Amino acid sequence: MAALRCKCRWIEHGPERHLFSDTVILQGVAPAIKTSCELRLEELLQVASPTSGQPVQAKSNKPHDFKPRLLLMGLRRSGKSSIASVVFHKMPPNETLFLESTTRIQKDSVHSFMDFQVWDFPGQFEYLESSFDLEEIFGSLGALVWVIDAQDDYMESVTRLNRTILTVQQYYPNINIEVFIHKVDGLSDEFRADTFQDIVQVISDELSDAGYENAPVHYYLTSIYDYSVFEAFSKVIQKLIPNLSTLENLINTLSNNCGFEKSYLFDVLSKIYIASDTRPVDMSCYEMCSDYIDVIVDISELYSWDHPDRQAKGEQNQEAESHVVLHDETMIHLMEMNKYLCLVSVIRNPEAKEKKGLIDMNCRTFQQALNDVFSRSWEQDQEQAEGRQIEGPTTTNHLTL
Template structure:
């Protein structure tokens, strides 16, 4: 491991009323809990810090702030600068079932004011949580009402705050967190660029980049007809499928859930081929490709060859000379050729040239 690399620390505050579901959410997303396990969680006392390494160079410094009034009072007074200083993201969780919604919003306003004072650059996400408790047909309407009300109380963040309906019992939680993570990743555009090129080279219908431990999507590339896929929530669905599978494997093999990663998964049918493989130390790449054994094998080899390039990105803090050629053309290859054949063959996508532009 490159120990010399500088890690980007991002401070994330997780706040909201006591019992709103902050710690449950955190345990499911980051600690491999299943939804029904969260019953075991107790109240959070003061602030629970956790550091989560994400995508190699991003360190999430997550502050799970206990929501009882006493603690909140304390954050706003004695610890004001300590808690609200240099915050990158504030995630505020509202309980949709809360009986004192007005009071929740008042407390929210206070926190927003403190945030504006100490770190005006921060981004605010509001999660309207426990949506599963509302009848399905009322959900959209109720959500809109709450959003309007909360937005009007958002002071200086009125125009930038984002809202998500969430529930730990379905994939909406992943949807919200995916957006949050995407916002936090420093070099998302570069990664996307590189993925796009990779997708073209291996003729993939879709590429999805996942973080390994949380199964959260980092970014995806969709090409051609796949954009019409009727399952628009497929990314969250895959996140939750993978997570469930991880838990099942952990349970039956005795490996701790954090380590129950698969090296590779392949699914081949007459309509599509799909595989997930490791890309970098912290990410997995899922690829959906046309049903052809040739394309499949070529894609696997190409992804293997592209790994160093992405590993580079993980550490992307100082400009480095780009690694010469990472890909080769899939169409020209047959079966599974050896790696040396690949290098220097086919049209070079201009990755090497771009490499020098990745900078801190």
């Protein structure tokens, strides 16, 4: 039998370069279409054996920035810049109506409990073209946040998202894929649920057809006019925090011993909570705690000033502490952990006022444990990134029952 010779030919089509096999076409199989960027990566990365089953890892000689990176992507006017301005720059939502369209990548460094970067991409940015370095964009540990305008035709956005996911998952599988179904404040509850289900179904079906079963994609309903966007970013940031389970266990221990109904460890700057106890999140409770932070910050700016003639009488606490009792005898307790973090707890026990001193003591013990965890974990990650190991004493903290 004569050997069958397979002919292959390249066809240039716009920014993409397609490889077609005559044998594949004759067998009735759809031709493999890859962008020139993907083909260039395959040539440069020295891909290992495809039968190994391991995801392809992009390699680069460039030194990676230790800071985690959040990539805000989506179509034009989907709300990416508005989200970044409201969450990380405290812009009132109504003022985002006057923001101009992003024409270039906006890179913001957020200095908080964890230094990270926020990259806002223009909607027309074709980052999968060969002229852009994917390693520079996706090579750092972080999350890809794709914003979809729920009030507009979202099929084009879904198509571009799936194309991006297929590329990112092939070469950079460690990046978290987060989808914000945005601008849902103008939709009815029923239409909002239908839109959410439709988008999830379309994305899942297309990824499944491409061979990605149960792709690690997470979805959130968001709006800048309520706290849903802060809740969504809280979930995104928590995935980038080392030792998150340790923080949750510490908060659980504190909440169980003090009788807290719910506790949040907030980043004061952005009002994102980086950890909480494992009880279900109640949005009304979360909004109440978030508003209380604004109250304390505003009062502190008015009254927390050092008078030249004022002298401290005895030892003073450096961190702020406050509590308020609502009309239904619910207590909101706030204690500053450091200049970036504060612990806000909701207590519905009427007897909590009588045990205020014990609660404060337990919160101080939690503060010591928290600072030990954060200082060691971040320093150790930094040292390991530089090729060194650090050693430190082990500290044991006990909460008082």
